[in-house]
Amino acid sequence: MQKFLMSFVLFFVSVNADAQESAVAAIRSHYQKTQARIQKLATEEGKSEGLYLYLISDNYYGGSWPAVGYFKYEEKYYYELGDNQERKIVKISISRAHASRYYDEEYLFDDKGELIFAFHKTVEDDERTERYYYKNGIPIRVIENGRVTDKLSDAQKKAAESVKKSAKGHASMLRSK
Structure with a gap:
């Protein structure tokens, strides 16, 4: 009986891990397809395949700012138009650079507008990256x-919820336009 229980537990853990790997692989595939669409939008104007860009930029050309030096800020909202011309968010990219510090954020959404992936990169004195699936x-x-962590700590769960809330706030900005 004990062998049966142990076998069952190992089987359940294995199936759960496979399902999680499958979900992460699907998210990565969606990300790559989205990146290909964005690349096509950027290089072949007018051939966006239904993908559009709403851009917010400050100091677009990166001119020097007093007491800061290099400064540039951009928010890119990639979206599709729905049946009633409503904007359906696909991806958000935010980049901030000032002096020698850089901050990048990416938020990827599924076809229902739900967050499925977030990426944060911070370059200050050192470089830090975070990916959330x-x-x-x-x-x-x-x-x-x-x-890689699949069994999240309480602190990681809290950070992931904060990232999700931030993504939702950014996405609502596009929907208000």
Whole structure:
């Protein structure tokens, strides 16, 4: 009986891990397809395949600012038009650069407008990267500086929820236009 229970537990853990890997692989595939569409939009004007860009920029050409030096800020909202011409968010990219510090954020959404992936990169004195994967609104994986975590700590869950809230706030900005 004990062998049966142990076998059942190992089988369940294996199936759960496979399902999680499958979900992450699907998110990565969606990301790559979205990036290809964005690249096509950027290089072949007018051939956007239904993808559009709403751009907010400050100091677009990166001119020097007093007491700061280099400064540039951009928010890019990639979207599709729905049946009633409403904007359906696809991806948000935010980049900030000032002096020697850089901050990048990316938020990827599924076809229903739900956050499925977030990426944050901070370059200050050192470089830090964070990747968050979501399935059905729940964080399923966090990668911090290359270290993969599938069983999230309370602190990681809290950070993932904060990232999700931030993405929702940015996405609502586009919907208000």
